[in-house]
Amino acid sequence: MRAVVFEEFGGSVDVRSVADPTPAPDGVVVEVHATGLCHSDWHAWAGHDGGVALPHVPGHELVGPVAAVGADVRRWKVGDRVTTPFVCGCGRCQWCRDGQAQVCPDQTQPGFTHWGSFAEYVALRAADTNLVAVPEVVGDAAAAALGCRFATAYRALNARAAVRSGEWVTIVGVGGVGLSAVQVAVAAGAKVVAVDRNPAALALARSLGAEHTVLADGHDVAAEVHDLTGGGSHVAVDAVGTAVTCADAIHCLRRRGRHVQVGLLPGVGGHPAVPMDRVIAWEIDVLGSHGMASVDYPGMLRLVEAGTLRPQALVERVVGLAEGARLLPLVDTAAPVGVTVIDPRRS
């Protein structure tokens, strides 16, 4: 099969012919019809993820039909159209049995712990635990955004922050996951403040229902959010993952607010300083959120089918493998506001 491959971290990225994958006994092989290009893929290429072995094929936001099934798989057959969370649980441990596969100690992640979906085919483990059927009404490009960005935003705001109608939600960083969070918060009846350095991203956030936008141009973002929200946000999401955006998000909160950390703070940045003085004095809840298990997808998919959540609104362009390979090193510096989707069937 054709795949996007890199041999060294930060090095060249090429499309080449590699061996077709075969399914593990509990796994499947999926024919990739669409796969999102995500900032996490850039982190894997840059060498920020300790689990990546070289040579490597990135990609973790995928959709397509099942092409081959392992002998022990019970729930899936060839031809089923599926996606998967980027965190795949083992299916056997206490966390997986409790429906919390997103924190499975034996998790696998396509595009990180093994070869991913920037290829014509991808192998996925523990299929009975991790695959999600995709409704016909959800197109390929839209579905590619579900397994990482939308699922992450959905779980962060609903299962972790327990956002309620009428609350203020401040989202720091409105790239793919941040714009997903804008939609999820608006769908929950919350009032959204979007914060970003990029005016075009803020314009898109406003078009998706954000009530206010704040340009992070070096001024006191938290003070502006406190003014706009009459005393601070009830919920804040750091969808970027730097020491500055994490602290900004926490300082945007009102007393007893809830902070959700979604943006990855990769090893290269170390363990960032978190304003724990504010966390203590104002009784701020600091919550981590790490993807979403497949068992939690039906609620999100119902909102997508109803048109309340519109992942397709985030898709900016669909490209082939070669263009995807060219774009991967540029994600950190030159990515467009919206989501780039790779269709490996294109030349």
Ligand SMILES: [Zn+2]
């Ligand atoms: Zn992703």
Ligand SMILES: [Zn+2]
């Ligand atoms: Zn597990």
